[in-house]
Amino acid sequence: MKRPSTLAAIACTLALGVGVAAQSIQINGAGATFPNPIYSKWFDEYGKKNPNVRINYQPIGSGGGIRQVTAQTVFFGATDGPMTEEQILAAPGKILHLPTVLGADVPVYNLPGVSGEIKFTGAVLADIYLGKITKWNDPALVKLNPTAKLPATDVTVVHRSDGSGTTYIFVDFLAKASPEWKKRVGVATSVMWPTGVGGKGNEGVAGLVQQVPGSIGYVELIYALQNKIAYGSVQNLAGEFVRATVQSVTAAAAGAAAKMPADFRVSITNAEGKGVYPISSFTWLLLYENPKDKAQSKAMVEFVKWALSDGQKFAAELGYAPLPAEVVKMELAALAKVRVS
Amino acid sequence: MKRGSQGDLGFRLGTGAFAVLVVAIVAGIGAVLISESWLSIQKFGLGFWQTTIWDPVAGDFGALPFIWGTLYSSILALLIATPVALGIAIFIAELCPAPLRMPLVFLTELLAAIPSIVYGLWGIFVLVPAVRQLEIATPQFLKAVPLFSGPPLGVGMLSAGLILAIMITPFTSSVAREVLKSVPIEQREGAYALGATRFEAIKAALFYARTGIVGAVMLGFGRALGETMAVTMVIGNAPQVSASLFAPQYSMAAVIANEFTEADTELYLDALVEIGLVLFAITLLVNVLSRALIWSMTRSFKKASTPALMPAGPEAAA
Numbered sequence: 055m056k057r058p059s060t061l062a063a064i065a066c067t068l069a070l071g072v073g074v075a076a077q078s079i080q081i082n083g084a085g086a087t088f089p090n091p092i093y094s095k096w097f098d099e100y101g102k103k104n105p106n107v108r109i110n111y112q113p114i115g116s117g118g119g120i121r122q123v124t125a126q127t128v129f130f131g132a133t134d135g136p137m138t139e140e141q142i143l144a145a146p147g148k149i150l151h152l153p154t155v156l157g158a159d160v161p162v163y164n165l166p167g168v169s170g171e172i173k174f175t176g177a178v179l180a181d182i183y184l185g186k187i188t189k190w191n192d193p194a195l196v197k198l199n200p201t202a203k204l205p206a207t208d209v210t211v212v213h214r215s216d217g218s219g220t221t222y223i224f225v226d227f228l229a230k231a232s233p234e235w236k237k238r239v240g241v242a243t244s245v246m247w248p249t250g251v252g253g254k255g256n257e258g259v260a261g262l263v264q265q266v267p268g269s270i271g272y273v274e275l276i277y278a279l280q281n282k283i284a285y286g287s288v289q290n291l292a293g294e295f296v297r298a299t300v301q302s303v304t305a306a307a308a309g310a311a312a313k314m315p316a317d318f319r320v321s322i323t324n325a326e327g328k329g330v331y332p333i334s335s336f337t338w339l340l341l342y343e344n345p346k347d348k349a350q351s352k353a354m355v356e357f358v359k360w361a362l363s364d365g366q367k368f369a370a371e372l373g374y375a376p377l378p379a380e381v382v383k384m385e386l387a388a389l390a391k392v393r394v395s
Numbered sequence: 396m397k398r399g400s401q402g403d404l405g406f407r408l409g410t411g412a413f414a415v416l417v418v419a420i421v422a423g424i425g426a427v428l429i430s431e432s433w434l435s436i437q438k439f440g441l442g443f444w445q446t447t448i449w450d451p452v453a454g455d456f457g458a459l460p461f462i463w464g465t466l467y468s469s470i471l472a473l474l475i476a477t478p479v480a481l482g483i484a485i486f487i488a489e490l491c492p493a494p495l496r497m498p499l500v501f502l503t504e505l506l507a508a509i510p511s512i513v514y515g516l517w518g519i520f521v522l523v524p525a526v527r528q529l530e531i532a533t534p535q536f537l538k539a540v541p542l543f544s545g546p547p548l549g550v551g552m553l554s555a556g557l558i559l560a561i562m563i564t565p566f567t568s569s570v571a572r573e574v575l576k577s578v579p580i581e582q583r584e585g586a587y588a589l590g591a592t593r594f595e596a597i598k599a600a601l602f603y604a605r606t607g608i609v610g611a612v613m614l615g616f617g618r619a620l621g622e623t624m625a626v627t628m629v630i631g632n633a634p635q636v637s638a639s640l641f642a643p644q645y646s647m648a649a650v651i652a653n654e655f656t657e658a659d660t661e662l663y664l665d666a667l668v669e670i671g672l673v674l675f676a677i678t679l680l681v682n683v684l685s686r687a688l689i690w691s692m693t694r695s696f697k698k699a700s701t702p703a704l705m706p707a708g709p710e711a712a713a
Contacts, residue, residue, distance in 0.1 A: 251632065
């Protein structure tokens, strides 16, 4: 009932926009907050080189990005968790997932008097977050860290209270490592936590962990680095205990590249390969393969090409890992399918 | 004469239209909330108010922990803030030396101007650690009482109640102060004339102003119910129904703010909107109850004290 008038309004706005600025192209997007720092940097840098293209990005969250791109109120979306089959079916056209950079979650903790990094496995992290491991000197933790002199204090579990891609990556990893987690809790941007307290945002979790002795939480790598919070290494599929670094996160994507599905909707947590950090993930742009506005489409494709090549060098300084070359190659091939005329 | 009455009519219709507009806006908000949460209303019905499961993965939603958390934290804030706010109001209106009055008014009202995110940050870095020390210092025998049970986390109901109390104090105190100022001077003069002490005279003024003061308290309560950002930063965000002041809990406004952006299914979104509807309904209910309370007070006041007041009129005071 409402649709025709809304469409008419949008059409009028578009017509006006074209009339006023015949030369310059404005593209609107919305979605994930996690890649917002690098996206802002990209749009800014790209805008300097191409003053006639203006890209607006609203970091409203992955869920919001998927909703808005489905409703076609924005030209492109962005998400930290790939769209579900259900969501893809609900969209009015075929949507392309394009990985842009990689990020990682790290387990942070506050253990006064314990020096050296703590080692975790996925199963142990899952048991902590399931509320089954409640003391730091639990046999499972002592076995992994025989020299660490773990105290007999209670474990205070801290998680995100807001829905977040950071949470999605973390629980996706837990679900792969623990069948019980998969069955009891599942994977989503917010879940029903069996235990613990919620902090709002990465900064909320980091703040709680820094204040409560005996606490454990998970944050994006960049937050742990910036706030100088101790974070542990995590065992990967190859059995190595790996710390999150730009290299070990990129390695996770390289390991997954061989088995990359054509639509790029792939989870690379717990990826195979040597030197791989297991709590890593892509973050994606969402583009229609056949968008209505071909001028915007052309500009957007040019931008994505730039982001996948020159843009990648901004990743490391902002705490993201650049895409491996194989993945970029596959994406450029996929990008050729986007209709620009 | 005729022109004048026409002007009156226009004025009446104009202002009437604005009054109708307010009613229409409230009704409109209610209607939109209902239509936007229809999936959830249909699926969960009244169970939504009573169940404690909030599982976005399984698509199972119940609002009880959030309703509980909102009411608990707001009532706690009311209990802490009301005596303090009334104390401030009485001191400023009745007892304060004149040169101190303006600075005090300014400072209490400054509290109202601080953005809630700033309160939240202050809560995380100052209030929560202090509350944690208090919780650690709580003797063991007290911890056996459900009201004080649980590990010393700092974040939780007590921190939320305290921060809300600080936030609503300026609202309650400034309205109460204005109400006290509007008590006719004859009331006090009458009391003094009858030989009342200062304390008794203030008591009489408070009694006279009591409907306004209840209104001031309810205004604070309304603020506390809807406060979002500061609460979510210190309450611990764990959806559970617990009597403990030390337990992390959750509130309605906080869960909407936290989860709205990432709500990825229709049902999830509708459930969040229905939380908004519940909050709207509870706020409305609180307002209606406070209206009813004030109304019944004014009525009993008129009934009971009008005859008693008659002799204490100007003639008697003179």
